[in-house]
Amino acid sequence: MKILVEELSQRGHEMVVLVPETSVLIGKSGNYTTKSFRVPYTLAELNANLDHIKNNTFENPPKLTDIFGNLGNLMRFTDMQVKACEGLLYDESLMKSLRETGFDVLLTDPFLPCGTIIADSFSLPAVYFLRGIPCRLDEAAAQCPSPPSFVPRLFTGFSDKMTFPQRVRNTLMTVLEKSLCHQLFASFDELASRYLQKDTTYKELLGNCAVWLLRYDFTFEFPKPQMPNMVQIAGINCAKKGPLTKELEEFVNGSGEHGFVVFTLGSMVSQLPEAKAREFFEAFRQIPQRVLWRYTGPVPENAPKNVKLMKWLPQNDLLGHPKVKAFITHGGSHGIYEGICHGVPMVMLPLFGDQGDNVHRLVSRGVAETLSIYDLTSEKLLVALRKVINDKSYKEKMTELSAIHRDRLIEPLDLAVFWTEFVMRHKGAAHLRPAAHELNWIQYHSLDVIGFLILILVTVIFVTVKSCMFCFRKFFKKTQKKKKE
Template sequence: MPSLGMHMFFTVFLIPLLFTAPCDGGKILVFPVDGSHWINMKILIEELHARGHSIDVIRVSDSWYIKEESPLYSSITIPQKNSMENFFLIYLENYMKAQRDGASAFTFLKLTGQFLSMISKAHSVNCDILAQILDHESLVQRLFDAQYDLVLTDPAIATGVVLAKYLKLPIVLNVRWITSGDGQFAIAPSPLSYIPVPGSGLTDKMSFTERLQNILFYGIIVFQERFLVGPSYDAICDKYFQGGCDIISLIQEADIWLFRSDFVFDFPRPTMPNVVYIGGFQCKPAQPLSPDLEEFVESAGEHGVIIMTLGTLVNALPDDIAEEIASVFAKMPQKVIWRHVGQRPSTLGNNTLIVDWMPQKDLLGHPQTKLFVAHGGTNGVQEAIYYGVPVLGIPLFFDQFDNLLRLQERGAGKILKLAEVNGHSFEQVLGEVLHQDSYRHNMKRLSNLHRDQLINPLDHAIFWTEYVMRHKGAAHLRTDAYRMPWYSYYSIDVLMTLLGAVTIFFLSTIIMFRFLCCRGRRIYKSKQH
């Protein structure tokens, strides 16, 4: 008779295998985007590696975050000398200064021009890197000989998509942004009457004026794609593909879109069958804090803890703002953990712990954490939702205002613009989010909605990645709309044909009527004579 131990072994280890689709270890080529995007990609790589897949990662020699040596992957390093990091950081400093100083419209127009130039240069530099790869015969042969099962890439910089096309491999996108904004606009019908364009600062409920504004913002995205970003990819396509290609069409051709959002966070909108929503896939139960940090957190008692960080790119706010924020924190009964790399504020209180780095997810998941002061990056917002911590948002640039607006619209956070930050405004908004129970209740509701899923988002992402490996793609989930010219997609040709037919019918009727009338008159006159 089987022992109790055998029963337990069968229950714990074998039954789960019955519900897991088999997939032998595959070979995956990863072409990531550096910076904060790599943080998300690395989570997928860790899980794919844990499931027995072999992974190669293409990186440049001066990569910010992507290490050459890793137990998770083998790296293919491309020499790179034109780093964008300094240019990017200088722009961020100038933009924050302009917001704080209340700069003129001309200054912001100039900064917008610099931003668009920076975006154009980033794509151009990465296209040069791709050309370097494709011109390297032995490297290209190595990539072909490796017999990869798919390419996993982030299309915010779409060189990985072009390389996959060249290697004739299936594509899985780890995506929220593409070369010209939110990826959903490229793959699914996107009525501008209720789908806000990124950067517009609008919700899904728009007045006539706001809808007009939304269309204008969409025009900026089209201009960016057509004249600033597209030419770099057109040059690559013309050189390496017979007949050329269109980068948006190549992105639309991807087999599976692992989309880093969900409809707890985002506004409802049309979507497509090959879009898999994995918002919050990086979240997991909080781990214990280090003994020193745990002691500090627990010492807050019933008042709890406030944590503040503005992401990895912004080390510190301007000194005058930091001084005012520190003075407000010093008055609070709560303990504060603040990631601040810069000059130590003179107004800092004994209740505030300054750190260079913090275990953000573990702190958000700690029951003592009452409030998250954040810049509104996608990862931080989704982690706040997962752990149910209300947010006081200070958006700085890019998509951060739009991210925070989604929380504010649902009553789970409050936005304080950088230009409006001073001691009084910060203290007022901080107190409102801390002490009005509605913010915590609304965020807890979002957390419950987000967690109530049949499949964990990370498992969902891995399943569909392995699905593409098992079936050599997922063409049956992909619409052929990307092959259609714009006038066919919008049925302009059909409407023009119908309009022409109706016009011909009415003209024919009028001509026939006039002919009969004229003939009738001639007959009448001939009878009179």
């Protein structure tokens, strides 16, 4: 979100960014004011929590019950965030000073509950900036229809074209999601109700969102229904910002016609278990490409010469380099869009969260290969890497996808700025708010109407049949009487 915050502040808006004291991601900037708040955990505890998730992924085989493991991880993570949020909401002096500032709009990623609760408390219109919320709580809150017949659910690994058994499983997952959602967001619901002193749910609060800025488009997501206040800003993070350093430029050019491969597993994973890392080194030793790898773990003595390990990679600049041949990634949406933007085929190693689903979207388009990190071997990696590099179809399809993604009238950043400013100018976007917000689930799906119509139909049939039988009997009796006479 930082790119949007900086752009807004450069266009003359006064931005205040609330940052937890203990954060792994956001830093300070000269362009906006940051206000930090205390959280009841240390950075070590936060990292331990994240490490637990990671280690789980590397060491346990993927299985059907992973969804519950994923859920458990997510709940541990969100519980921590709820605590952080409490730290902010109940920091009375900070909240008082914020309330007195008089903001025009609140910008947040609703994956975490704090922004949404503050927007309600301050009666501020909210603009959401997100990839999505688990169990499609975002779509439910926006009243967006999402037919399970062609919109695959989280963790199913289905594409938008499903067989009958897949549709059955997708429908069951839809039902399961409802109860998972309930558990996952119970702490959000409780905090919101307690702090706002009214009986509410997190979903209900989310429904007040003025505009949803969605970090996806249909070069990545499967085409699905949208609501009028959903705006796609996919690719907002993608821009070839600057040239590489001299050292990097020399390294990647040294690969000659073979080009090079970029390898990162995202901002949260820069180490691997030693045995796992060895498989990567062994595979890289056998390819003619050079490899740039964001890796801070132990290095074997005879590490191949074509691999350059770095603590941090200028990922976007590297993917934009003409010599790049492939991108080995965990499949986070950020990296995926940098890959699509620059048209680089991928080898994907999904780790957790939505990454497994992200990967399926690209594999189904023929622009990526996927491997499981759990049972990864150098052979498997080699096969996949050679495939995406040497089989021309991956590059061709990716180039086409990239062209479609970049063929737009307005840059996503400008679109995000426009809609944020629109909400400020008009104090929301009431004209985009569907009346569905005033319906409950039964009403929304017209189940009450269908029930009522069936009841009438059954009554009419019943009365008709009974009347006919009555008439028939009367007629029959008369006939019998006559016969007797």
